[in-house]
Amino acid sequence: MKKTISKLMASAATLLMVIGLAACSSNLPTDADVAKKIDAKEALSEADYTTMIDYCGRYAEEAQKYYDIINAQPNDSTTEYLTAANDLAELYGNYAYIDQFRQTLAQTDMSQLGADNEKKVNEMAKYQAFPLPAGAGANLQDPNVVGMIEDMPATATTDSTGVLSTGDGEAVDVNTK
Secondary structure (H helix, E strand, C coil): CHHHHHHHHHHHHHHHHHHHHHHHHCCCCCHHHHHHHHHCCCCCCHHHHHHHHHHHHHHHHHHHHHHHHHHHCCCCCCHHHHHHHHHHHHHHHCCCCHHHHHHHHHCCEHHHCCHHHHHHHHHHCCCCCCCCCECCCCCCCCCCEEEEHHHCCCCCCCCCCCCCCCCCCEEECCCCC
């Protein structure tokens, strides 16, 4: 009986310590706090960027399933397309700060984020709805890279659906000398 009580006490103490550590480790600002700082044009900290990246990452990860359905449709009038688009719009409505955070991240140089946040950005870049900070993605300083596939000029050679390629990537001009 004493053994059982001492095991329970040890388990309870461990549980309280884990809960305490979890509460202390969550010292990131809230989404609303970061939004207020952006509105006030205050300098953003690395923790603020972490909050924004996590927020945009959650949205992008949830939205990807809808983008996958939408992108797989032959046109925008299929039932699957319309259902996924409506679900995506509903999801978008649940993220009040998504536009503000996307715009802020897109205007921020990757070097300002910090090493941990750069890793997060690189992990989240696989999601279609994740905003890439300046300096992330294609190296447009390379003379062979003529743009991102999504930003290709209308005169680019395409297939009958207008799609250059599937997925993300760089469009390389092989005729550049």
